[in-house]
Amino acid sequence: MTVLIRDANRGDSSIILRFVKELAAYEKAEHEVLATEQTIASFIFPNISQ
Numbered sequence: 933m934t935v936l937i938r939d940a941n942r943g944d945s946s947i948i949l950r951f952v953k954e955l956a957a958y959e960k961a962e963h964e965v966l967a968t969e970q971t972i973a974s975f976i977f978p979n980i981s982q
Contacts, residue, residue, distance in 0.1 A: 945973040 940948065946969050956965045 942977045
């Protein structure tokens with residue numbers, strides 16, 4: 933198996949949100965997740981144009 937490690941980019945916002953939601957489900961805290969793909973993108977990648 934080959935593993936590729938790279939910097940995240942704005943296009944990864946949906947998978948980042950999925951990871952957050954999966955972790956919240958594991959912790960029984962799904963109701964605490966207020967993030968959306970758009971908020972993830974704007975907070976993590978604020979200086980990158982859409």
